[in-house]
Amino acid sequence: MNRKTVAVLPGDGIGPEVLDAALPVIETLGLPVDLEFGDIGWEYWRTEGNPVPDRTWDLIGRSDAVLLGATTSKPRREALAELAPELRASAPQYISPIIQLRQRLDLFANLRPVENYLGGGTPYRFCVVRENTEGLYAGLDWNHVPDEMWPLVADHPNVRRSGRQGATASVRLQTSHGLDRILRFAFETARGHGHERVTLADKPNVLRHSSAYVLERLEAIAADYPEIPFEVLNVDAVALWMARRPERFGVIVAENMFGDILSDLGGGVMGGLGLAPSANIGETGNYFEPVHGSAPAMAGHGRANPAAAFLTIGLLLEHLGFEHEARGVRDAVRHVTRRRDRVTYDLGGGATTTEAAQAVMDACRAVPHAPTSAVVTIGDELLRGDLEDSNARVASRMLAERGIPVRVRHTIGDDEAGIADAIRPALGRDDVVVVMGGLGPTSDDVTRGAVARALGRPLEHREEAWQGVVDRLTRFGVAIHDDNRRQALFTEGADLLPNLNGSAWGCRTQAQESTVIMLPGPPRECLPMLESVLRDGLAHLPDPPEVTAVFRRTLGLIEADAAALVDELVRDSGVPVKPAYRWHYPYVDIRLGCPPESADVMGKRLDTALADHIVTDRDRTAVQELALLLDERGLVPDIDDQLTRGVLAAELTRARRSGEGSASLGVSLSGVWHGGDRTTYTGTVAVTCVVRDETGERAYTSTVPHRGAEVTTYFTEFAAWSLTRHLIGRSHPLTEESA
Structure with missing residues (x-):
């Protein structure tokens, strides 16, 4: 493939930071892409009177794509006040770089992909296509109603009360040229990206006449795409369903103002603008930009989320024909954000911009990650304290020994919605989700429905499991009731796990890159089943690395002091060691998970650092x-x-x-x-x-x-x-x- 040239315009605020952090991914992927940096933004307005200098337009003209960091815009009065003194006399007109790029390059389509990168809940993947050149943003906006328009508005009762000086007007302009090309772009996007539906977001119940014309153009363009169904919905209904059921959408297309609002709502649905990429596409030009803006208050603090920059680079690479690599970048961002592996503050982490970017690049290189698991145990009797939740404790130990330590444990009552709510956040975030209990034949055994609900899949009858139930009950002379048929219901497509010690079979299934294991509650039934799955049913996960535990029990230290000493020791060692601390009065236990070849050295260093406090290296008082x-x-x-x-x-x-x-x-x-x-x-x-x-x-x-x-x-x-x-x-x- 011929080499491509990308004009990189870092811009203002956090723009340079996120691009500096994310751009090395192009070298990491080994792509034939040349990056040429250009000038844009507020600093060039202040010093040159033009936020997009002529030299930048020359660079854009000879480039295959434009990558924009972010730009700052201010009102006219502030813009003039910040001009260099020698430029103020000429009072140049300030036009934001975004407007200049869109108008000069005729970038009629704004594309905002929206996808469930954080995991949990029902998977969704859709995009908002916004028309850039007309609608209410066409520039037909007046401080006072123009003479030519006055006869059209003069009889409105509010105008009669306010007078001519108290009335303003804007026009929503829509043309066949503008409508046809944005609608065709929407259908082409649906066809090219496998979206099943095109939804026009408009307001036909109020803007009856102009919306009727839009529908005419929609029907005419849709005729060329008979395999893609379309619909027209009120924009407020679209907003509601984007928030409630985003999975129902494919491509949402809208005029400028409606699309502007819906595209930012899409960022909120995803989890914030730190995850929101965008593309602006014309027939002969383009630019790609993270949506988060310049955020000047954050600039220089290293806290900006680079995920949107990576996803924007993914859009750019796809536009240039590097579809496989673009998919790899998206997968890497999804991996990091779902696992919460070195993410920034807005996603609940503490990583810097550089650290978060490095996590994505490590994922692009397929650097192995540390698997995690979640355990959900079910039963009102556990919440009441009638039974000890021994399943959670033993399962956690078994998972840790398999190299899949438990990240979170939940104990939930016999409530289908509550169980589903506990499962969903782990989907896509944890490699293994173990759900234990609630698989009996009675009405309060609701786990099957809860798992199906969390995975968004129906339940289906499995005859093999039903015969297993019948055979076992018959063998022990137990009556078979219709209620027992519940025990043969499993999430569609799941692999069955026979129960050698009871009538409630389990199952294993994949969802959003997580393995979900559903098991009965009695320990003598579920624990052997879990052991079998961990031994033979998780071949897709790496074997756990060999680790030697270095253990010391200390007295006379508080946990924070112990952690401060040991964490510094671990950092200085340069050895991949995972420290863990347990306080149980009056002791603080310290456990270091070390590579076997480093265990002796780390033990001696630990003894030296904590010599006055170490009681024993065994689990004894x-x-x-x-x-x-x-x-x-x-x-x-x-x-x-x-x-x-x-x-x-x-x-x-x-x-x-x-x-x-x-x-x-x-x-x-x-x-x-x-x-x-x-x-x-x-x-x-x-x-x-x-x-x-x-x-x-x-x-x-x-x-x-x-x-x-x-x-x-x-x-x-x-x-x-x-x-x-x-x-x-x-x-x-x-x-x-x-x-």
Whole structure:
């Protein structure tokens, strides 16, 4: 394919930022596209008196396409005030760059694709085609009614009350030339992009005569596209259904003002203008622009969403004939936004413009992503607390072991709409969605309908599953009722999952790049079924990377302090490590998921960074560690304990296998209250644990907030930790080698 030239006009505000972030995708894709940068925007108005200098028009004239970042426009008075002093005398007329481009290049069609990039809900994909050159934006707009028009409006009752000086007028101009080419563009867009319907958004119930002429032209043009049905709807109805049921539309075509409003509504339906691309197309020219505008208040802060710029580049590439690559860019944006992988603030993330752009380019290169899952457990009995939700806990562990950690868990009652609402946000965002419970034969078992509702698919009877129900019930001498037939209903096209331990079969299906697994509720039925699917039914997902867990249990740290130390250590290591923290009084557990070859090094670094706080590298308390050590060495400590009032001795006795041994070890535990006393939970407690043996004595100290009665647990664990450190003669964790 011949090389193409694209005129890149970064413009104002965040325009240069989003283009700088997104344009490297062209090099990433290895396309034969040459980028030439040109000047446009407010700065050139201020310094040259023209926001589109002649040199820019020369560049546009020799380019195959124009990519515009964003431009700023201001009212005439402000525009003149900001001109360079030497230009003000000539008082040039300010015309916005957008208007200049559209008029000079005769860009009659504005195209705004609208698609469900965020996932969740029913999939939709449509576009708004707006006529650019006539309608109410044709420039036939007057501050006072012109003489030629006065006879047409003079008899209106409001005009009689207001007088000639109190009346203005605009004309909605529509011509056969303008209508025919925008309607033909709409049908060609539907044909070329697989849209099933063209909808004209107009106001025929009010603008009866002009709308009747538009309908004539629509019928004449539609005759050339017999395979594409069309309809005419009131523009307000279109707006309502865009918000409520966007999936019903294909191509929406409208005159300038109606199209302007609907296209921005389309951005809102998508999730914001940060996702909204646009194209302006004429018979001999074009320009492509993210819709978000220049947003001058955001400029320079690195917060702008580059997704619209990527999608706009996708439109441009498609226009130039690079359909495959354009589809890849759209897929990459969809992947990043649905997974919330390094997205900007407007999509709920914290990524910078550059970081968000890098995520899209990584997706374009097919850099593997980290799969995630969602678990939905169902039953009123779970919400009431009648049953423990053990399915969610066990399923989460099974998914994590398969390398698909759970991002979110929901527990929902027996409510079809509520279950569907819990499933929808995970579609397209999580690789696996596990739905457990509510597949019995009774009227409150509504999961089947909820899954079908969330996926937008009907239920169908599956004879294989029905025979499975009949065979099992017959084998155990159980009566078969009509209600049992519910258990043979599954979402259309789903793969069945036989239940070897019950009558409720499950199923697996794909929706919006997510695998949805529907399982019964009893653990002995659903968990073996889930294990089978995770083992054999998710071949399309990558095997989990080999990870070694480095675990340390710490005492005397709050979670935020531990995270600050460890996060810095991980950043400085340059190793792909995922830290996780768990606070359970009085401990903070730290777990690092490391590549096996880095585990030893990361463990040593962790020990160095947190040496004064690490109790153990195993999932045991300090009391449990001490009990094992005392049993091993045959020691029985003599405990003088006024601080815990016997709790330390009792806990230690309970943890030991044997209470026998020599009493050559003495322990005393005391505390001093600061800012309060033992009965008022304020201030702090300075704790001292003194350990004595034949070699002498050593004191261990700590200060702890006196937060409540549970502080006794801290005293107990601190004393056990102190005694353990004394016995092993070091402050490093009690490791498997030292035990």
